[in-house]
Amino acid sequence: MDSINNIVQAEALGKQVTSPEGPLTILNDINLSIKEGESLAVIGVSGSGKSTLLGLLAGLDLPSNGRVILDGNDLSRLDEDGRAKIRNKYIGFVFQSFQLLPGLTALENTSLPLELANIDNAEELAKQRLDEVGLLERLHHYPNQLSGGEQQRVAIARAFAGKPRILFADEPTGNLDQQTAHRIIELLFKLNKENGTTLVMVTHDNEIAKLCDRQIVIAGGQLST
Ligand SMILES: Nc1ncnc2c1ncn2[C@@H]1O[C@H](COP(=O)(O)OP(=O)(O)OP(=O)(O)O)[C@@H](O)[C@H]1O
Ligand SMILES: [Mg+2]
Structure with a gap:
């Protein structure tokens, strides 16, 4: 099997949860290979399972069935510490709900992961990233002041600050006007082209999806072809 260039591989991935209505299958039998340097759009209606899939691929959440292999590392064989190490080494994640730390400023939110990774000049780098997303004038604002x-945009700056090998972005332009969205998308693709960052992006925007090398559609928790 040609899996050499696959940085992410999902095998028979499934997710079931217990919901107020009883057992619920969110994802079922997802098989997916993502090549290093590829850009992939994940599309599908609300509730189809896109965010759940991203969380599993990034090792933030555990599947009920199947497994995720990230650059040869089987995430199901690792404990939370092991998965955290892999995430720090490989992954940037832009959450649909941002998940900024409320007690930290824009600059501190962006520099924290760099400091945790012992990167020199963390603050300077974080500043540059915030400049690239147009927030140089908001460095010292707390999330509730943004x-x-x-x-x-802070969430995006934070996610790509450490130049991750894979950037997962869950509707990264969902809250942006067209002009700002365009600028952010250009930035993400620049990262993809210049640094070879693998880009996995959930989007409801067909124009953005078309810019990606490949599109996958999730429907009712399954890959639809
Ligand atoms: N922890 C949970 N417990 C119960 N149900 C859940 C849980 N997490 C997600 N779901 C359900 O699973 C389905 C898929 O959720 P998910 O967030 O992956 O959808 P999505 O495709 O990202 O939708 P959207 O486009 O609205 O962001 C939804 O119907 C949601 O209600
Ligand atoms: Mg979602």
């Missing part, structure tokens, strides 16, 4: 779109 607009929704500004928080989203």
Whole structure:
């Protein structure tokens, strides 16, 4: 099997949860290979399982069935510490809900992961990243002093600050006006082209999806072809 260039591989991935209505299958039998340097759009209606899939591929959440292999590392064989190490080494993640730390400023939110990774000049690098997303004038604002779109841009700056090999972005332009969205998308693709960052992006925007090398559709928790 040609899996050499696959940085992410999902095998028979499934996720079931217990919901107020009883057992619920969110994802079922997802098989997916993502090549290093590829850009992939994940599309599908609300509730189809896109965010759940991203969380599993990034090792933030555990599947009920199947497994995820990240650059040869079987995530199901690792404990939370092991998965955290892999995430720190490989992954940037832009959450749909941003997940900024409320007690830290824009600059601190962006520099924290760099400091945790012992990267020199963490603050300087974080500043550069925030400049690239147009937030140089908001460095010392706390999340509750930022607009929704500004928080989203901090989340994006934080996710790509450490130049991850894989960037997962869950509707990264969902809260942005067209012009700002365009700028952010250009930035993500620049990262993809210049650094070879693998880009996995959930989007409801067909134009953005078309810019990606490949599109996959999730429907009712399954890959639809
Ligand atoms: N922890 C949970 N417990 C119960 N149900 C859940 C849980 N997490 C997600 N779901 C359900 O699973 C389905 C898929 O959720 P998911 O967040 O992956 O959808 P999505 O495709 O990202 O949707 P959207 O486009 O609205 O962001 C939804 O119907 C949701 O209600
Ligand atoms: Mg979602």
